[in-house]
Amino acid sequence: MVWCLPSYLTDKFLAMIKDGSISPEKMLDMTSEQRREFFAKEFGGEANGQKINALLESKMILKNQQKGMVTWAKKVSGITPEAQRGLVNRVNKMSEILTPETEDAFLEDLAAHVLGTTVTMEEAGNITTLAQDVALKKEAMEKGKRRVNIDDPATESEMDYGRALKMFDNYVNSLKIAAEKQTISEKAQEYLHNPASFILDALKGIANTSKAMKSTLDNSFVGKQGRKVFYKGVTETVFTPTGAKRSAKIWLQTFNKSHRIIVDTFRGRPVMDELAAEQLSDPDYDTMKKMGVALATIEEEIPTNWFEDLPYLGVIFKAADNAFIGSSHFMRYKVAKQYIDIARKTGGDLTSPEALKSQGQLINSLTARGDIGTKSQKPGLINALLWSPRMIKADIDLLTVHLFDKGFTKAARKQAAGNLLSVIIGQAIVYGIATLIDPDSTEWDMTSADFGKIRIRNTRFDISVTAPLIRLAARLGPLLFGAKSSIKSSTTGKIIELNTGKYGSMTGTDVLYDFLENKKAPALEVVWARLSGKYKYTDEPPTVVGDLRTLFVPLPIENVFELTDSEESANLLISIMADEYGVFTSTYGPKKAQEIKNSLIPKE
Numbered sequence: 001m002v003w004c005l006p007s008y009l010t011d012k013f014l015a016m017i018k019d020g021s022i023s024p025e026k027m028l029d030m031t032s033e034q035r036r037e038f039f040a041k042e043f044g045g046e047a048n049g050q051k052i053n054a055l056l057e058s059k060m061i062l063k064n065q066q067k068g069m070v071t072w073a074k075k076v077s078g079i080t081p082e083a084q085r086g087l088v089n090r091v092n093k094m095s096e097i098l099t100p101e102t103e104d105a106f107l108e109d110l111a112a113h114v115l116g117t118t119v120t121m122e123e124a125g126n127i128t129t130l131a132q133d134v135a136l137k138k139e140a141m142e143k144g145k146r147r148v149n150i151d152d153p154a155t156e157s158e159m160d161y162g163r164a165l166k167m168f169d170n171y172v173n174s175l176k177i178a179a180e181k182q183t184i185s186e187k188a189q190e191y192l193h194n195p196a197s198f199i200l201d202a203l204k205g206i207a208n209t210s211k212a213m214k215s216t217l218d219n220s221f222v223g224k225q226g227r228k229v230f231y232k233g234v235t236e237t238v239f240t241p242t243g244a245k246r247s248a249k250i251w252l253q254t255f256n257k258s259h260r261i262i263v264d265t266f267r268g269r270p271v272m273d274e275l276a277a278e279q280l281s282d283p284d285y286d287t288m289k290k291m292g293v294a295l296a297t298i299e300e301e302i303p304t305n306w307f308e309d310l311p312y313l314g315v316i317f318k319a320a321d322n323a324f325i326g327s328s329h330f331m332r333y334k335v336a337k338q339y340i341d342i343a344r345k346t347g348g349d350l351t352s353p354e355a356l357k358s359q360g361q362l363i364n365s366l367t368a369r370g371d372i373g374t375k376s377q378k379p380g381l382i383n384a385l386l387w388s389p390r391m392i393k394a395d396i397d398l399l400t401v402h403l404f405d406k407g408f409t410k411a412a413r414k415q416a417a418g419n420l421l422s423v424i425i426g427q428a429i430v431y432g433i434a435t436l437i438d439p440d441s442t443e444w445d446m447t448s449a450d451f452g453k454i455r456i457r458n459t460r461f462d463i464s465v466t467a468p469l470i471r472l473a474a475r476l477g478p479l480l481f482g483a484k485s486s487i488k489s490s491t492t493g494k495i496i497e498l499n500t501g502k503y504g505s506m507t508g509t510d511v512l513y514d515f516l517e518n519k520k521a522p523a524l525e526v527v528w529a530r531l532s533g534k535y536k537y538t539d540e541p542p543t544v545v546g547d548l549r550t551l552f553v554p555l556p557i558e559n560v561f562e563l564t565d566s567e568e569s570a571n572l573l574i575s576i577m578a579d580e581y582g583v584f585t586s587t588y589g590p591k592k593a594q595e596i597k598n599s600l601i602p603k604e
Helices: 007-018 024-029 032-042 046-060 065-076 087-093 108-115 121-143 156-180 184-193 195-214 227-239 246-266 271-280 285-291 313-346 353-366 381-385 389-400 410-437 467-480 508-517 522-532 544-552 555-565 572-580 590-600
Strands: 453-456 459-462 486-488 495-497 585-587
Touching: 032 046, 121 156, 156 271, 184 195, 195 381, 195 522, 195 544, 227 246, 227 410, 246 271, 246 313, 271 285, 271 313, 285 313, 285 353, 313 353, 353 389, 353 410, 381 389, 381 522, 389 410, 389 467, 459 572, 467 508, 522 544, 555 572, 555 585, 572 585
Parallel strands: none
Antiparallel strands: 453 459, 459 585, 486 495
């Protein structure tokens, strides 16, 4: 957003230029601090004074200072817009300002204005040095060999540039974080004056920590969030055995990459920085950025990671979190490369903002990151209440071929339709193979809770992509059109009709409630248990121990408890491995099975 003086001060500013109160000569004779104080006194305080001075000092470095002063005057009075530049380019152009030779030469207001935070003389020098290193590495990269084909690895000069740019970003971000960080005393004072903020911060911290803790200790992205790409790969492999099997290759590359990330994390290597360097230096990175591909975002499953700093256990958490985040960024990067390559070979549009945005939405949703309409890419309130709101939206995108995404182009919608068909066929192939091996292991009735799962004894292995949404539509769809609907019980096999009018019988609203209940995040699950007087699927009353288990015990460990609680569970090792790779299991022990059975049988 372009800053200019408030309208009531603009006339005064122009009048002072005309009467000579503000002139190039007077401004150049002042130090940075004197100018700031002068503007603050005349134009409404410190904030306006600093901004006016920052604009002036940005023009003082120009060779033609008189011309720069005129441009500055126009900008302050709101006549022309301020051009936006990349941070590195701006710092390089600010090198005269940021070189800390003398305090007078260091134009601190402009540095703070451009970087978004105050910097010391030493920090300014470091920023300048890092920015110059980025520029030199970029020049060497552009003169050297570049990646051309879709599978070409990053060249050494590309990685050198990517590492330098990532180092620059890390340093500037660390300064911003340090500037925003409050001391314990400052935080305590804030909470004393505003107790409500303490309560909100505490609840947010618990909610974020619980979700992150529940989601850790596995390598689940490839088997859960990456499932759409997997099924696309299955379809391509079956129907194009001699053709391009790009999706299958991307999935396998991600699978291998996740394991390398885990190993390298334990070795203490900067795996996430290396991954970022590979992407930042890619010749197509600017195109991906314009698409809005989520390559450097906080994933909703891991909204916080403070526990990675714990002694001994921290590195285990860090390895699992890096595997998840790294796999998501890597798969999106590779899928983006795939779509850019397709566009180039087929004459697709890689220039218009609408086409690029549609491609980005397609890529993000295919890798479980749907657009939920929030401006911030960081997890917020919705993420604290629901398990995976972006993944739910991504599944809706798949089923509706992005019907609810505004401005989605026809070309991208055609690709989305192809993705839906490929995923359906791929899943049907896998499910069909399981049926041939054991007909009793699968359920094709879309109203059953077992639809989309493979059942081995009392353990269900969830291999579906959008089964919960399909199941919801199959159960409620007929009711919306005035027809009868029913549910097939996954434990008794009975067909239970909905909306019979009998006392205690299930209704469509019960079905919708159950669907939403299963999407609750851990923190909301505890609140729900306290309000209802029992935990989900049990008759046990809430306890402190039960709440802590619900909040903080990782899902892989919790699932081991379920497996060992039932004598009719599937093989323990196979079930644990499935859980680890995102094929989540659920085992109905005696208590759980009886509760489900009771909830589905109409009361007399």
